Structures are given as C-alpha cells and as structure tokens.
Amino acid sequence: MPLIAATHVPIVLTSGPVIGVGAMLVAAVTSVPLSYLYETGGCTVWAPAVLHAAIDSFKLFLIPATATTTFSLLLIAVSLTVPLLCLAVPRRALAGSPARDDGLAASARRR
16 A cells, blocks of 8 residues: 555655645555455456546546646545445455355365
8 A cells, every 4th residue: 555655656746745645645545445346356457447547537638727726636535435435335246256265264164
C-alpha cells in the first residue's frame, strides 16, 4: 500500500498538495478492494484492472481549467467510495462458487 501511494507523489508536484494528497489517499485505500478482487477472482488481474481502468477513465476527457479542482475533488470522493462497495459483496457471490480454501485450512481439517 505505501509503495502504491508513493507512485502518486508526482501528482502533488503537478496538481498541488490537496489533489496530490487526495490521489495518494485513493491509491492507498483502493489497494484493499483491488486485492480483494484479485483474490476473489481466482488470483487473476482482470477484475482489479477493470476497476483501476474505471477509476482512471477521467483521463479520456478534457476538463476546463476552471473546473479542475472541483472535478478532481469529486473524482477523489467517487474513487474512494465505489471501490469500497465491492467489499460489501460476499466472496461467494463474486467468485460464483463456494469460497476457496487455502492449503492450511484444508490440511487442518484432514488431521
């Protein structure tokens, strides 16, 4: 999580401290849902990649300079909220099958 947040430090230099800290906060907080989607999806990067692409889709639009700060703060709020919603969905519903066991739980049941 700290390394992912650190990769967003250049945003502080280009967009200012408020937007930069917001971007680092989004990176840190969304690492939990991205990890959840990775594990729940059978250790494939597709679900986290789609979510990350959705968060970054704002880059496809030209935002007027007068609305940059307002838009950025709204984007930060949405980018913090929406990914966390996937944590409310049970693993079984996301995986489409019963929850996976790890090797330790399976070996403990055999004993």
